[in-house]
Amino acid sequence: MEKMKLKLLYSDLKADIDIIEKELEVALNSSSHLINDASLHLLQAGGKRIRPVFVLISAKFGQYNIDQVKNIAVPLELIHSASLVHDDVIDDSDLRRGRHTVKAQWNNRVAMYTGDFIFARALEYVTSIENPRVHQILAKTMVEICNGEVIQIEDKFRNNQNIKDYFRRIKRKTALLIESSCELGAVVSGLDDKNVRHLKQFGYFVGMSYQIVDDILDFTATDKELGKPAGSDLLQGNITLPILLLKDHPTISKFIESAANGDVTEQQRLEMLHIVRKSDAIKQSISISNHYLRKALKEVDALPNHPMKKKLRDIALFIGKRKF
Amino acid sequence: MEKMKLKLLYSDLKADIDIIEKELEVALNSSSHLINDASLHLLQAGGKRIRPVFVLISAKFGQYNIDQVKNIAVPLELIHSASLVHDDVIDDSDLRRGRHTVKAQWNNRVAMYTGDFIFARALEYVTSIENPRVHQILAKTMVEICNGEVIQIEDKFRNNQNIKDYFRRIKRKTALLIESSCELGAVVSGLDDKNVRHLKQFGYFVGMSYQIVDDILDFTATDKELGKPAGSDLLQGNITLPILLLKDHPTISKFIESAANGDVTEQQRLEMLHIVRKSDAIKQSISISNHYLRKALKEVDALPNHPMKKKLRDIALFIGKRKF
Numbered sequence: 347m348e349k350m351k352l353k354l355l356y357s358d359l360k361a362d363i364d365i366i367e368k369e370l371e372v373a374l375n376s377s378s379h380l381i382n383d384a385s386l387h388l389l390q391a392g393g394k395r396i397r398p399v400f401v402l403i404s405a406k407f408g409q410y411n412i413d414q415v416k417n418i419a420v421p422l423e424l425i426h427s428a429s430l431v432h433d434d435v436i437d438d439s440d441l442r443r444g445r446h447t448v449k450a451q452w453n454n455r456v457a458m459y460t461g462d463f464i465f466a467r468a469l470e471y472v473t474s475i476e477n478p479r480v481h482q483i484l485a486k487t488m489v490e491i492c493n494g495e496v497i498q499i500e501d502k503f504r505n506n507q508n509i510k511d512y513f514r515r516i517k518r519k520t521a522l523l524i525e526s527s528c529e530l531g532a533v534v535s536g537l538d539d540k541n542v543r544h545l546k547q548f549g550y551f552v553g554m555s556y557q558i559v560d561d562i563l564d565f566t567a568t569d570k571e572l573g574k575p576a577g578s579d580l581l582q583g584n585i586t587l588p589i590l591l592l593k594d595h596p597t598i599s600k601f602i603e604s605a606a607n608g609d610v611t612e613q614q615r616l617e618m619l620h621i622v623r624k625s626d627a628i629k630q631s632i633s634i635s636n637h638y639l640r641k642a643l644k645e646v647d648a649l650p651n652h653p654m655k656k657k658l659r660d661i662a663l664f665i666g667k668r669k670f
Numbered sequence: 671m672e673k674m675k676l677k678l679l680y681s682d683l684k685a686d687i688d689i690i691e692k693e694l695e696v697a698l699n700s701s702s703h704l705i706n707d708a709s710l711h712l713l714q715a716g717g718k719r720i721r722p723v724f725v726l727i728s729a730k731f732g733q734y735n736i737d738q739v740k741n742i743a744v745p746l747e748l749i750h751s752a753s754l755v756h757d758d759v760i761d762d763s764d765l766r767r768g769r770h771t772v773k774a775q776w777n778n779r780v781a782m783y784t785g786d787f788i789f790a791r792a793l794e795y796v797t798s799i800e801n802p803r804v805h806q807i808l809a810k811t812m813v814e815i816c817n818g819e820v821i822q823i824e825d826k827f828r829n830n831q832n833i834k835d836y837f838r839r840i841k842r843k844t845a846l847l848i849e850s851s852c853e854l855g856a857v858v859s860g861l862d863d864k865n866v867r868h869l870k871q872f873g874y875f876v877g878m879s880y881q882i883v884d885d886i887l888d889f890t891a892t893d894k895e896l897g898k899p900a901g902s903d904l905l906q907g908n909i910t911l912p913i914l915l916l917k918d919h920p921t922i923s924k925f926i927e928s929a930a931n932g933d934v935t936e937q938q939r940l941e942m943l944h945i946v947r948k949s950d951a952i953k954q955s956i957s958i959s960n961h962y963l964r965k966a967l968k969e970v971d972a973l974p975n976h977p978m979k980k981k982l983r984d985i986a987l988f989i990g991k992r993k994f
Contacts, residue, residue, distance in 0.1 A: 376820065376824060377824045378820070378823055378824040380823075381820070381824070432782065432786060435779050435783075436779070436783055438779075453778075454778040454779050454782065455759050455762075455778050457782075458756060458759055458760075458778065458781075458782040458785075459760055459819065459820070459823055461782075462756060462816060462820070463816075463819075463820045463823075465816065466813065466816030466819070469812060469813045470813050470817070472809075473806075473809045478802070482797075485793075485796075485797050485809070486797055488793060489793045489794050489797050492786060492787075492789065492790030493794070495783065495786055495787075495790070496700065496705070496783070496787045496790055499702055499783055499787075500700060500701045
């Protein structure tokens with residue numbers, strides 16, 4: 347149902363999304379069977395491809411050229427994919443979108459070098475790009491994604507953290523890559539600085555909202571909708587917005603301690619979910635997400651008249667209200 | 671004894687090597703205890719620091735400025751260190767220079783993210799560099815190092831490979847980073863194009879010789895000298911020059927098959943070492959290494975008169991004849 351909605355939203359971009367999909371397959375081709383299998387396993391798991399889609403839509407506001415645009419969209423999706431494979435190792439995740447992760451299907455070693463391989467392919471794309479501005483933005487994005495991974499490790503199970511730490515983390519984990527997708531789509535299609543800035547800001551705000559919704563869903567959605575057990579984030583030590591808003595709740599603090607020691611029972615997980623779901627923290631988190639969403643929509647308003655403005659709004663609203 | 675010789679060779683650069691050593695420690699500082707411990711474990715294992723040393727020496731031929739030079743030397747050593755941590759996961763190596771590897775002391779997961787962390791720090795240095803030529807060379811080097819890791823995986827235990835494949839591999843694994851060290855030292859100190867080229871070529875040839883000697887030592891040195899069991903490379907599926915020169919030796923082919931299946935006995939390892947050591951393949955490999963060394967020395971001859979010319983020659987000769 348939700349996936350249908352997204353398909354509908356993407357429908358008039360389908361031909362170009364297919365081109366990018368094919369290019370991704372070519373980029374991930376390796377003479378090693380194992381690398382091939384693991385990369386394709388990951389690629390076929392799909393995902394929403396929102397980064398490439400934002401590149402396409404942003405580029406539509408200027409001189410749209412799919413051959414140019416795909417060279418931006420592909421490395422961005424590759425960087426995202428590479429970070430997912432390594433994240434699953436760091437978080438010790440066995441499931442993602444209802445499928446086994448690379449580290450679960452094979453092992454940590456294969457996941458490490460599959461991620462390295464995909465990142466190397468992305469780096470290759472990046473260095474082949476001649477426009478120094480594009481190059482600079484992509485390189486900076488890569489640095490921040492790598493740093494984001496490190497910060498995520500450093501903050502794991504850390505109890506003296508606050509909401510500012512959380513925002514710092516999701517900015518690097520999600521918002522920056524979506525911001526860069528919009529910015530780069532706009533830059534390569536020759537938009538003026540003012541509109542590049544609006545699209546870039548739009549991407550940042552949507553990205554923040556996107557990750558907050560993701561972090562809410564981890565508590566509120568069903569295991570089936572998530573394709574993994576609800577509450578996985580906290581089990582893995584990732585302390586997200588709803589938990590920070592519930593700060594100092596004694597049962598939750600004890601839960602985090604138990605999770606850090608790896609001895610959480612199913613009973614405790616359900617109890618934790620119950621506390622979070624009935625608390626105000628979810629409502630407050632939704633309201634913070636909506637705050638970012640409103641800021642994103644304001645940036646759309648500031649863009650010149652164009653049929654793609656409605657598309658940006660629709661996707662932003664879908665992201666804010668989605669259930670997966 | 672060997673280490674004494676190296677120390678002597680480095681003696682008049684010691685103050686600046688110490689500056690780089692301190693900068694490396696700063697670069698690897700993280701708020702995560704685990705990342706800190708693992709990075710320092712790696713840093714303290716030492717190594718010859720030949721990449722920073724080649725940056726320093728090459729820079730001495732021009733307008734030498736340690737504050738500039740260290741910003742090149744540090745990311746180069748970081749890229750090298752990051753690749754070592756991941757290589758040990760790929761090769762399943764428990765020992766390096768007589769110490770436990772990160773993956774052995776902790777596990778594959780910690781080794782993965784320690785490598786990612788160090789690489790992220792290197793990326794950060796690279797993007798902060800303003801000179802576009804330096805930036806371009808470093809970025810290209812990173813791509814090749816990442817690709818080198820992938821090629822190493824793809825070629826593992828592969829029996830239909832030839833000497834050309836081997837050269838392609840060691841070029842990316844070792845020679846390119848040493849080449850870039852020399853080139854970048856020369857570029858930042860403002861050498862003219864002709865001399866930049868000589869130093870760059872010198873680095874490439876020395877790097878090829880360096881890796882060939884490494885691959886020979888893996889068969890000819892003692893376990894104690896190596897700080898790991900002799901023949902480890904082949905056990906891990908890395909088919910190096912001496913083996914390619916011995917191609918189709920039935921016992922060796924059978925050994926590779928057994929190694930791929932992970933069932934090699936100590937008896938078989940010693941037998942394999944005996945065959946390689948008494949064969950002509952070692953002599954032939956030394957002769958190929960010397961061929962590269964001679965080419966390296968020719969590049970030194972072409973450089974303008976400078977006290978550092980003798981230093982380059984001495985280090986090249988040390989590398990060619992070293993026992994560790």
